[in-house]
Amino acid sequence: GAGVSQSPRYKVAKRGQDVALRCDPISGHVSLFWYQQALGQGPEFLTYFQNEAQLDKSGLPSDRFFAERPEGSVSTLKIQRTQQEDSAVYLCASSLTGAYNEQFFGPGTRLTVL
Amino acid sequence: AQTVTQSQPEMSVQEAETVTLSCTYDTSESNYYLFWYKQPPSRQMILVIRQEAYKQQNATENRFSVNFQKAAKSFSLKISDSQLGDTAMYFCAFRPTGGGNKLTFGTGTQLKVEL
Numbered sequence: 001g002a003g004v005s006q007s008p009r010y011k012v013a014k015r016g017q018d019v020a021l022r023c024d025p026i027s028g029h030v031s032l033f034w035y036q037q038a039l040g041q042g043p044e045f046l047t048y049f050q051n052e053a054q055l056d057k058s059g060l061p062s063d064r065f066f067a068e069r070p071e072g073s074v075s076t077l078k079i080q081r082t083q084q085e086d087s088a089v090y091l092c093a094s095s096l097t098g099a100y101n102e103q104f105f106g107p108g109t110r111l112t113v114l
Numbered sequence: 115a116q117t118v119t120q121s122q123p124e125m126s127v128q129e130a131e132t133v134t135l136s137c138t139y140d141t142s143e144s145n146y147y148l149f150w151y152k153q154p155p156s157r158q159m160i161l162v163i164r165q166e167a168y169k170q171q172n173a174t175e176n177r178f179s180v181n182f183q184k185a186a187k188s189f190s191l192k193i194s195d196s197q198l199g200d201t202a203m204y205f206c207a208f209r210p211t212g213g214g215n216k217l218t219f220g221t222g223t224q225l226k227v228e229l
Contacts, residue, residue, distance in 0.1 A: 031215060042118075042205050042219030043159070056216065089157065095215070100147060100166070103217060105159035 002026070004106035006092050012112045013082045021077045021109045025094030032075050033103060034067055035091040043091050049075060050097065082113045116141045116208050120220035127196045127227055134181075135191045135223045137206030145211045148182065148189045153222070154202040162204070165189065196227045 005024045013019050025032050031050055035043035036059075045059040051072040060067070064083075069075040079086055089110050093103040117140045127133035139148070150162040165173045165182050172180050177197075181190045193200055206220040 033216065035217075040221075042207075042221050043217070045216040045218070048216055059216070091159065093159075098215075100164075100211075102161045102164070105151075108157045 004092055004094050004104050006090075006106040006109050008109060009107060010110050010112075012114065014114055015082060015084060017082055018078065018080045019082055019111060021079075021090050021111070023075045023077070023092030023094075023106060025073065025075070025092070026104055027073075028096075029094035029104070030072075030097045031095045031101075031103075032069060033093040033095075034075070034077050035093065036061075037089040037091055037108070039088070046077070046090075079111075082111075084113050087111055087113045116143070116210070116218045118206050118208050118218055118220035120206055120223050122223045123221070124224045124226070127193075127225065129196055129198060129227055129229055131196055132192060132194045133196055133225065135193075135204050135206075135225065137189045137191070137220055139187050139189065139206070139208050141187070141208065141210070143210045147209045147211065148180075149207040149209065149217065150178070150180070150189075150191045151205045151207060151219075152200075152202045153205060159205070163191065193225075198227050198229070201225060201227045 007022045034046040037043040047067045048056040049069045064080045066078045089108040091108045092106045095101045095103045146167045148165045152160045163175045177194045203222045207217040
């Protein structure tokens with residue numbers, strides 16, 4: 001079956017623009033995660049959904065970052081008024097419930113803010 | 115809060131040889147899972163191996179095995195019979211069993227397998 005997909009794969013934005021990044025999880029996966037990966041670093045947690053409920057948003061770096069998953073499947077990460085420090089790869093992962101279960105990652109969206 | 119440390123930014127190994135990547139972590143949790151993920155240049159993160167902290171037996175997956183030392187909070191990855199396709203960034207990650215399911219990653223080790 002299809003894995004986790006993300007779009008767009010690359011996004012260039014001018015500072016101050018709003019961007020929206022999309023994640024299509026594996027069908028049937030209840031849990032969905034967003035991570036931010038700066039160049040040369042490991043991914044850092046942003047937010048977590050279980051179905052449509054956002055259970056943890058402790059990793060969102062500022063109120064310019066907003067995520068939603070209104071129907072419990074596709075998720076969108078929105079960044080308002082982008083800044084240069086937002087430049088990173090944004091990874092989405094999905095899994096079945098439970099800490100043991102593998103998180104399956106998408107290919108990521110590379111965001112470059114000029 | 116948990117922290118994961120990978121002290122080897124880069125490593126190289128000859129094809130068919132064995133290499134060990136190190137990882138240490140710090141946590142006050144008693145029950146958790148540890149993972150090694152591989153990230154090739156294509157960026158797709160792939161699970162290599164996982165270990166439940168309550169299990170004393172070290173996990174193995176074909177050519178990949180771990181040395182889990184709970185008291186020392188150490189979780190190293192051994193790759194046997196290294197192949198060119200093993201060239202990638204390797205991340206160690208921690209996940210508690212309760213209170214959220216997020217992964218905490220280390221900074222990664224870039225492994226290069228050479229002919």
